[in-house]
Amino acid sequence: MGEKNKYGQYMTPNIIADFMCTLVEHDKTAVCLEPSAGKGIFLSKLEKVGFRNILGFEIDETIINPNYNIRNESFVTSNLTPIYDVIIGNPPYIRWKNLETDLKKELENSVLWKNYCNSLCDYSSIFILKSAYLLKEKGELIFITPDYWFTTTHAKNVRNYLIENGYIKEIYHFNETPIFDKVKVSFVIFKYVKDTAKNPNISVTKYLSKQKITEQDLTEIKNKTSADASFFDIPQFKKDEKWILVPNKDKSEIEKYETACNTNTFGDFCRIGNGMVSGLDKAFQIKNESLLNEKENKNSINVLKAKDLNSISFGKTTKYIFLKQETDEKNFQSEYPNFSEQLAEYKTKLKNRYSYGKDLKYWEWAFLRNFNLFKTEKERIFCPCKERITKRQRFRFSVVPPEYFPTQDVTALFKKEETKEDIRYIAALLNSKFVFKWLSNKGTRKGDIIEFSEKPISSIPYRKINFSNKKEVQLHDKIVSLVNNYSTCHEETIFQNIDECFEQLFIIK
């Protein structure tokens, strides 16, 4: 493994290091530390603005810059005391499973790691923890890191350690802004102050541009004049909570929704599965339905792809070749002449499909994932398995009749046997502003893209109806009839009426 991968070497761009140095408030007599110095960019910047007492650590001797005070040893086992006024940098981010054995061993001997982390945590956790520990009272920690650890369950102890010993002062969240070459995760720059006495608000900046960031952009972010960012304050994080960057108003709405759902989630009420894989959709899409013989008609299915789905309703469906029983090539050609003629054109490509370890015939779909669920005589809900949320206010969960099948870009939900709510009620909730807000802030998200596979959908809060409460039943039935209305008239205001019904449901105790 190259040193770059072994040690998580991603060098901070000049303008980002400059920006981070402007966040230091301490005067120039500060004792400064850079725990993972790389080529020394932060040391050079600190020196340039007048700091003199600066120490760095760098494990890889091949990149150490001799012009700076950098020790060639691992920060993890370095013997240091809490005397630092400023700690700044870009710690290495490496997943536990990708860490070299020597680095793992070192972590296993670290008391901080053992007390606050586990093998789901990544390498940067120890740099965050140890740096927070090494700060003097009122010392400042300024780091750039991926944003995962703000919300993952396994980083809860790391977050708690910070909150118990100080407060977060500023956060700059870069959603899909490319900061490091070829790295596609969202980054945060945060400033933490070690001070057990204070508990002030956190100043949050969410930067939304997808363009490569410039010096001018960073100046506008600093001056809070950027048109590509939102600026707001949030109350200080509390112990055990995820660090969610939402304005107060949204946060209270999310909490109201969660409280109303009382720990019930969609996974308790629905079965959820990803769609089937043909391996080459265009080959299986039937070109001329009118030519099909009876057997061919019986061996075709209606398919919906992600692009055909809307909130509640859906657009055009496509008929696909889908043989319901096994056959051999001779029979296939004689009994399904139109299919055979259509697939002939794609034969080579079909034979080269990924076969999921089976002896895959060219007329067969590659992977019938969840077929037994899909073939049931039950209505279902389909949604795209990924959705970009910019310019959207609700998701696309469509109510779909039995015998419509999803392709792999679609996730399907089915009511469990014991679920009493109508499938239209379930779809209404999934298309509501509450689920939209909840998933935008707490869902599985990559930049602006929300993921809808089984796990993320399962964890969405679910408002179960108490069928012995008349008012709840009335609201349930009203929501169902609103969904039915929408299916016939497509009047957009119906979604507001549905949201209002949920608002009423949420306040019933």
Ligand SMILES: C[S@@+](CC[C@H](N)C(=O)[O-])C[C@H]1O[C@@H](n2cnc3c(N)ncnc32)[C@H](O)[C@@H]1O
């Ligand atoms: C993400 S890079 C950042 C480098 C530099 N601070 C910058 O911003 O350009 C992290 C650096 O930490 C170094 N590193 C990895 N493990 C380390 C350890 N245990 N102690 C000190 N440095 C380490 C890597 O070699 C790499 O140079």
